[in-house]
Amino acid sequence: MKIGNTDQHEDVNSKLQYYNKEDQVLLAVDCIIFGFDEKELKVLLVKRDFEPEKDKWSLIGGFLKKSENLDQAAIRVLNILTGLKDIYMEQLHSYSEIDRDPGQRTISVAYFALIDLSSKNFDRIKIDSAKWYKINKVPQLIFDHNEMIDKAIQRLRRRALIKPIGFELLPEKFTMRQLQSLYESILDKKLDKRNFINKVNLLDILDKLDEKDMTSSRKGSFLYRFNEEKYNSKSEEGFNFKI
Amino acid sequence: MKIGNTDQHEDVNSKLQYYNKEDQVLLAVDCIIFGFDEKELKVLLVKRDFEPEKDKWSLIGGFLKKSENLDQAAIRVLNILTGLKDIYMEQLHSYSEIDRDPGQRTISVAYFALIDLSSKNFDRIKIDSAKWYKINKVPQLIFDHNEMIDKAIQRLRRRALIKPIGFELLPEKFTMRQLQSLYESILDKKLDKRNFINKVNLLDILDKLDEKDMTSSRKGSFLYRFNEEKYNSKSEEGFNFKI
DNA sequence: TCAAAAGTGTTCTGTTTACACCCATGG
DNA sequence: CCATGGGTGTAAACAGAACACTTTTGA
Numbered sequence: 001m002k003i004g005n006t007d008q009h010e011d012v013n014s015k016l017q018y019y020n021k022e023d024q025v026l027l028a029v030d031c032i033i034f035g036f037d038e039k040e041l042k043v044l045l046v047k048r049d050f051e052p053e054k055d056k057w058s059l060i061g062g063f064l065k066k067s068e069n070l071d072q073a074a075i076r077v078l079n080i081l082t083g084l085k086d087i088y089m090e091q092l093h094s095y096s097e098i099d100r101d102p103g104q105r106t107i108s109v110a111y112f113a114l115i116d117l118s119s120k121n122f123d124r125i126k127i128d129s130a131k132w133y134k135i136n137k138v139p140q141l142i143f144d145h146n147e148m149i150d151k152a153i154q155r156l157r158r159r160a161l162i163k164p165i166g167f168e169l170l171p172e173k174f175t176m177r178q179l180q181s182l183y184e185s186i187l188d189k190k191l192d193k194r195n196f197i198n199k200v201n202l203l204d205i206l207d208k209l210d211e212k213d214m215t216s217s218r219k220g221s222f223l224y225r226f227n228e229e230k231y232n233s234k235s236e237e238g239f240n241f242k243i
Numbered sequence: 244m245k246i247g248n249t250d251q252h253e254d255v256n257s258k259l260q261y262y263n264k265e266d267q268v269l270l271a272v273d274c275i276i277f278g279f280d281e282k283e284l285k286v287l288l289v290k291r292d293f294e295p296e297k298d299k300w301s302l303i304g305g306f307l308k309k310s311e312n313l314d315q316a317a318i319r320v321l322n323i324l325t326g327l328k329d330i331y332m333e334q335l336h337s338y339s340e341i342d343r344d345p346g347q348r349t350i351s352v353a354y355f356a357l358i359d360l361s362s363k364n365f366d367r368i369k370i371d372s373a374k375w376y377k378i379n380k381v382p383q384l385i386f387d388h389n390e391m392i393d394k395a396i397q398r399l400r401r402r403a404l405i406k407p408i409g410f411e412l413l414p415e416k417f418t419m420r421q422l423q424s425l426y427e428s429i430l431d432k433k434l435d436k437r438n439f440i441n442k443v444n445l446l447d448i449l450d451k452l453d454e455k456d457m458t459s460s461r462k463g464s465f466l467y468r469f470n471e472e473k474y475n476s477k478s479e480e481g482f483n484f485k486i
Numbered sequence: 487t488c489a490a491a492a493g494t495g496t497t498c499t500g501t502t503t504a505c506a507c508c509c510a511t512g513g
Numbered sequence: 514c515c516a517t518g519g520g521t522g523t524a525a526a527c528a529g530a531a532c533a534c535t536t537t538t539g540a
Contacts, residue, residue, distance in 0.1 A: 420491080436493090437493090437495080440494085441494095459491070459492090461491075462491060463491095463492080464492055464493085
């Protein structure tokens with residue numbers, strides 16, 4: 001039941017008449033794309049090449065079409081820029097300040113995406129002006145985009161402590177050191193190696209492979225893979241990765 | 244930067260022309276209003292009195308006007324129904340399935356609100372067909388409103404464990420028993436009285452008053468009040484109310 | 487005097503933190 | 514043979530969970 005206009009006289013039994021009185025607005029999606037490249041958590045930005053705010057950095061975005069829902073719009077926008085599909089995305093928040101976009105009244109729904117930069121899946125970015133920024137070196141962005149990124153980082157932090165979304169940022173096979181570096185980047189603090197490994201092993205959601213990664217050291221380090229079945233069989237509520 | 248139509252030829256320097264190509268949609272807000280009345284966590288629903296879906300239960304909602312942002316729209320909608328102002332509200336999620344509202348393509352941004360039912364502030368509901376339902380007795384609702392409530396309950400559960408939003412559901416002065424009942428309702432589990440009180444006292448965010456509430460027992464029970472200064476001085480990150 | 491709710495501490499268990507040395511290997 | 518990162522365990526501190534009896538007072 002919509003009661004937006006209960007003060008005014010109107011025929012609420014006439015659905016179309018009712019709906020047609022209402023204001024329509026532009027709905028955009030903006031994507032915070034996080035990537036992890038072995039050491040650093042980064043976010044993908046593009047340089048705006050038209051007025052207003054020309055030459056300022058910005059998140060990628062696009063407008064919702066009537067033929068799609070918001071998730072589909074976010075997936076489409078991400079795909080246009082990166083060429084990637086089947087990427088983890090999650091709706092973050094909707095931004096609606098009246099003057100947020102000086103061009104026209106626009107409400108934006110922010111999404112964040114997690115992609116693995118080390119993987120060969122991700123060979124190129126399709127927009128020339130795009131650049132990866134370390135998350136603590138993000139420049140001033142247009143509109144409310146800095147606010148969006150701040151909120152996305154906070155959400156990522158909380159999520160990564162209770163859900164296995166961190167693996168979306170790693171290659172399929174990864175070392176313990178990579179996993180630890182990832183969590184150190186996300187949480188922005190150093191972690192103790194032994195405590196970290198003990199905790200991860202306790203969760204029992206990884207397969208230790210026979211392969212070693214020989215690029216990082218002379219000894220080589222074992223590779224691990226996230227085992228989704230193991231994870232699902234453990235808990236409905238995610239893990240409690242208090243680190 | 245909006246790249247919704249990069250495949251098509253267009254003059255991106257002409258802002259208006261650019262924006263005007265895009266689809267406009269109706270934006271609604273729907274409010275999940277939680278209330279706590281000494282024992283039970285409840286949600287406020289209204290009976291829809293027009294077709295389609297006449298006589299079905301629904302959340303309250305309304306359409307966004309161009310002159311307001313989403314928070315303001317949610318506050319307005321809440322005020323129309325309850326007459327209340329200065330209520331805790333938080334944006335929850337946006338719902339955008341193409342057929343979610345058979346009347347017209349509508350995207351809805353869900354908000355949840357927390358109000359104290361025991362307070363005399365809340366003397367009456369302004370819509371006759373409104374009714375409080377226990378959160379585990381919610382009937383089938385129109386559209387995706389059941390989904391919204393489920394998500395709101397989950398969010399409330401997580402929030403209440405780390406932020407002092409539970410106090411929004413209580414009168415200014417409350418007993419420990421009331422606070423415990425509230426958390427038991429939110430978390431849907433029985434808690435141990437001694438452990439609960441020990442933990443709350445450890446947080447050191449309440450003032451114990453000299454007054455007693457004499458209505459609940461012959462002995463009477465001390466009243467407490469949330470002390471926001473104490474809370475703010477403790478932590479930036481909220482508390483860790485693992486109970 | 488008793489019914490009904492308030493109030494109060496201790497022990498046990500599990501989790502988190504702090505911490506340092508040997509291993510394997512390629513150069 | 515040594516420099517580099519990989520791998521491993523234990524003890525102390527802390528937080529959570531389990532648990533039962535006494536107090537007050539209006540009816």
